[in-house]
Amino acid sequence: MKLYHFPASTNSRKVRILLIEKGLEYERIDVDLTKKEQKNPEYLKIHPFGQVPALDDDGFIVYDSTIINEYLEDEYPHPPLLPNDSEGRARARLMEDFRDIYFTPHFVEIIHEVRKPETERDQKVIQNAKGIITQCFDRIERELKGRDYLAGTFSLADISFMPNIALLERLEIPVDPKYKNMRAWIERLKARPSFAESAK
Numbered sequence: 001m002k003l004y005h006f007p008a009s010t011n012s013r014k015v016r017i018l019l020i021e022k023g024l025e026y027e028r029i030d031v032d033l034t035k036k037e038q039k040n041p042e043y044l045k046i047h048p049f050g051q052v053p054a055l056d057d058d059g060f061i062v063y064d065s066t067i068i069n070e071y072l073e074d075e076y077p078h079p080p081l082l083p084n085d086s087e088g089r090a091r092a093r094l095m096e097d098f099r100d101i102y103f104t105p106h107f108v109e110i111i112h113e114v115r116k117p118e119t120e121r122d123q124k125v126i127q128n129a130k131g132i133i134t135q136c137f138d139r140i141e142r143e144l145k146g147r148d149y150l151a152g153t154f155s156l157a158d159i160s161f162m163p164n165i166a167l168l169e170r171l172e173i174p175v176d177p178k179y180k181n182m183r184a185w186i187e188r189l190k191a192r193p194s195f196a197e198s199a200k
């Protein structure tokens with residue numbers, strides 16, 4: 001199996017975490033986003049939108065971190081990373097969708113700004129994005145009421161949030177102590193070996 005990825009990309013890390021959790025061997029192929037390698041004609045044959053990650057599983061190519069992780073869950077079902085029941089599975093997918101569509105784009109906005117020289121950063125964009133991320137904490141807190149993980153058992157949904165959790169500290173986005181469930185969940189996720197290992 002070959003993973004086309006960029007070490008610092010959150011969506012690449014999401015797939016690396018899953019591969020580690022499943023104990024799957026894979027070859028890492030770096031696509032350097034800082035050199036725009038993701039737009040090279042050769043790479044566009046692998047990922048038509050010119051993004052990372054993409055996976056080549058013995059000649060079958062799949063891209064998009066959520067679809068890659070679902071594919072890997074189907075192909076390599078042990079250990080299972082989706083609940084058995086349809087309600088639990090739907091819950092995991094809803095939370096992953098929430099992460100992909102409403103949560104992550106605001107991290108991307110901040111990263112885009114902080115890469116600029118300090119004098120050129122638009123602080124309004126940064127503060128606005130941080131405000132929206134913080135609003136998302138309300139939903140995460142609610143979903144974790146009475147549960148250790150977003151879908152009950154550790155699942156693809158939790159994995160999808162792990163790269164963002166790593167960024168909260170780096171981007172100085174505090175999680176207020178009022179988010180008790182969320183803070184306990186963050187500690188649970190950070191304690192998993194895949195959290196540290198996937199950062200390499």
Ligand SMILES: N[C@@H](CCC(=O)N[C@@H](CS)C(=O)NCC(=O)O)C(=O)O
Nearest residue numbers: 009010011050051052053064065066
């Ligand atoms: N929905 C896609 C989004 C992929 C994505 O946004 N990848 C970013 C890195 S995290 C990327 O390749 N950015 C470079 C670009 O879009 O040119 C997924 O989950 O894989």
